[in-house]
Amino acid sequence: MKEYAMKAVLSLLILLTYAPPRSYSQPQRRVNMTLVRNAPLIGAYCLDGSLPAYHWDRGFGAGARNWLLQFEGGGWCNDIKSCLERASTRRGSTRYMSKVEIFSGILSNNAALNPDFYNWNRVKLRYCDGASFAGDSKFDNGTSLLYFRGQRIWQAIILDLLPKGLGQARKALLSGCSAGGLATFLHCDNFTSYLPENASVKCLSDAGFFLDARDISMNHSMRYFYKSVASLQGVANNLNKNCTSSLFPELCFFPQYSLPYIKTPFFILNSAYDVFQFHHTLVPPAADPNGHWYHCKFNPADCNAIQIQTLQGFRRYMLETLKPFFVNSTRGGMFINSCFAHCQSELQETWLAPNSPRVNNKTISRAIGDWYFGRSISKEIDCPYPCDNTCHNLIGKQVIQV
């Protein structure tokens, strides 16, 4: 378990499998990259030493003073070898990134496709540190140099945006998907601290609720993995202090342990069968050396009864872990559906479309909008697989070749 790039694989697959309906494929919003020129002043660099970056689409009309920030995702690197590899790709260097990003789903500027946030300032924070924007360290042995400066990148981007209007925000939402969804948990209260006291600030994690679960061989492989990310990249000092003072610090990288300490209103969007967690937390390749899960992993319809039971156990653990939040968080929201998916807010097909996933007849876009604007309580929990016929369980066997 070294380098995770599932999100790219899945997005590609989605593109291959589901062409969006015609009305939803109008001209796409393309947004240029802005490099953070002042980042070196605070030592903020991507893994390879390149400048960090974001993409900003300016708000307009009634949304001109509202801000949505979205952390890009893309797995983690946990040793020198995997981080060196990453440093020469778009996951570790702005040099190799696309300089133009397409803004869709929650980032769309089209009222029909994104009714609650379309006219906000929308910013995508590019991910190039490999530790969910939370490391602060450096590796330099004379021949190889790696910057582990995610925390400083976070700060550099915020400092760059504050004078551009973020500092006078009336409403703000910090979001992110996958490793970026995890970053949302880690930086939520810090985000609030930069904004006006009377601003309405909330946070949303999409597919970032990574569980401290055992895999099918009863190993805590995800815990080992996060521990190695945290120690390599110097993450511990940047985690919630209240959490790290009561638990092994690296455990606080897991949202389930840091969530109780987050004060800002939070929304958790996740699939109970999140494909990344299924493939890497529950059934990492090392725990299935004989490939018994091979077919089930790539098509839930091919899972046998025992495998389905194991998946239901994972779902139960997720719901159990979320129970205190579900029961006691008065300002929190959630949408835990039963689709085999990973990241559902960035793609138009899952965010808001005629056939996008729903729970209790609510789309994801609607549930999050209702929660953000206090229109109604949104704590949606789907029935277990395979009951939900709004899912696009779009894991096909072709994913293996992608």
Ligand SMILES: *[C@@H]1O[C@H](CO)[C@@H](O)[C@H](O)[C@H]1NC(C)=O
């Ligand atoms: C984006 O960058 C391209 C190429 O540098 C430039 O031609 C275009 O005007 C830019 N668009 C905006 C909105 O700044």
Ligand SMILES: *[C@@H]1O[C@H](CO)[C@@H](O)[C@H](O)[C@H]1NC(C)=O
């Ligand atoms: C520095 O680390 C890299 C990567 O681990 C290794 O290939 C290289 O030999 C090391 N250089 C020295 C001087 O130890």
Ligand SMILES: *[C@@H]1O[C@H](CO)[C@@H](O)[C@H](O)[C@H]1NC(C)=O
């Ligand atoms: C927010 O994080 C920055 C580092 O990124 C730190 O300097 C600052 O003190 C933090 N603010 C709060 C209120 O914790």
Ligand SMILES: *[C@@H]1O[C@H](CO)[C@@H](O)[C@H](O)[C@H]1NC(C)=O
């Ligand atoms: C917050 O307070 C400032 C200064 O008093 C005011 O200009 C602004 O409109 C207020 N914002 C909100 C969202 O009420």
Ligand SMILES: *[C@@H]1O[C@H](CO)[C@@H](O)[C@H](O)[C@H]1NC(C)=O
């Ligand atoms: C548990 O998982 C970790 C991380 O993948 C691995 O290094 C370790 O060898 C595994 N332990 C066992 C007993 O399989």
Ligand SMILES: *[C@@H]1O[C@H](CO)[C@@H](O)[C@H](O)[C@H]1NC(C)=O
């Ligand atoms: C975290 O600890 C500080 C200082 O002990 C305390 O003031 C604060 O209320 C705690 N926060 C939470 C969410 O428990």
Ligand SMILES: *[C@@H]1O[C@H](CO)[C@@H](O)[C@H](O)[C@H]1NC(C)=O
């Ligand atoms: C909710 O909070 C109350 C009071 O702190 C606590 O007794 C109860 O156990 C909590 N419920 C859950 C499900 O955590």
Ligand SMILES: *[C@@H]1O[C@H](CO)[C@@H](O)[C@H](O)[C@H]1NC(C)=O
């Ligand atoms: C579900 O919501 C749609 C609008 O999004 C509405 O037209 C439809 O009547 C609703 N169905 C039920 C069963 O409530």
